[in-house]
Amino acid sequence: MIAHHELIPSLPVQQETIPVPVFQSRSMHALLERVRRFARASASVLISGESGTGKELLARRLHEAGPRVGEPYVRVNCAALPRSLIESELFGHESGAFTGASNRRIGRFEAAASGTIFLDEIGELPLAMQVKLLRVLEENEFQRVGSNQDLHLRARVVAATNRSLEDRIRKKRFRADLYHRLNILALHIPPLRERREDIPVLVSHFIQRFRGEAEFAIRGVSASVMRQLAEYDWPGNVRQLRNVIHRACILATGEIIEEVDLPAEESPTRHPQKLPEGFEQLPLREIERIVILSRLRRFEGNKTEAAAALGVTPRTLRNKVTEYRKLGFSC
Known part of the structure; x- marks a missing residue:
């Protein structure tokens, strides 16, 4: 069983003045x-x-x-x-x-x-x-x-x-x-809660960035901390994650970060997001259709941009659009 998450070695410590986006989504x-x-x-x-x-x-x-x-x-x-x-x-x-x-x-x-x-x-x-x-x-x-x-x-x-x-x-x-x-x-730019697969690489990146300010040679975070970070909704997005990891590096009591401070009042468990009226009664396929068509309208029909915002390939989105048109929906 993995007890903690080590730093990702392929991510170098950031030395340049212009930061490079860190992601894997x-x-x-x-x-x-x-x-x-x-x-x-x-x-x-x-x-x-x-x-x-x-x-x-x-x-x-x-x-x-x-x-x-x-x-x-x-x-x-x-x-x-x-x-x-x-x-x-x-x-x-x-x-x-x-x-x-x-x-x-x-x-x-x-x-x-x-x-x-x-x-x-x-x-x-x-x-x-x-x-x-x-x-x-x-x-x-x-x-x-x-x-x-x-x-x-x-x-x-x-x-x-x-x-x-x-x-x-x-x-x-x-x-x-x-x-x-x-x-x-x-x-x-999609919010961090819509691309949670980026959280581990961002955590590793920020630890490498701030480990020099820590009392210990930070090697990673515990499995429970990573789970906590991955489940949090991040209303402040990447900037908030950076600040949380910066603070955790400074306060760490060992080489593995065992605890992070997340604002309880912003926790999704305390303030669950409200779904639009009627969504809870809709089947999943119907919700998917509504979201896809809404995103297409947002990007004025540009399927490449809409697909990126949805986290799917343009081909997948085109297939969905073809399916909806056969059902009589305007896309």
């Missing part, structure tokens, strides 16, 4: 293959996924894997920008453009040059600024605040959101035309 393999293909393109990319899934990491991989690798990579947290200064932050300003603007300032779009500008939390951008951003994306030009000179947009635009932009569009909080302009290429 089919859905993440498919996602990283799309990243590789998308990296060569110039079209805008919209990355979606819950908080902590690694959206910025994916944006960096897009930049690093493509022809813009030697150019600047500029990250903008749209939620952190003061509303009164958003336009100046993004596009820059001339001296005297407004009170306090004593010098010319280069904005983030200009600083990105021919590289990549990453607009994180794009869903938090005010509607007035969404109009201006759409104009920039449509015309490939922008102006510093207080200037009449047009500057050419050379950077590739990558945006990310942890919100449902479709829902925000319905609530009139996000422009549909901007959404479609950003969503030329789409990447969706």
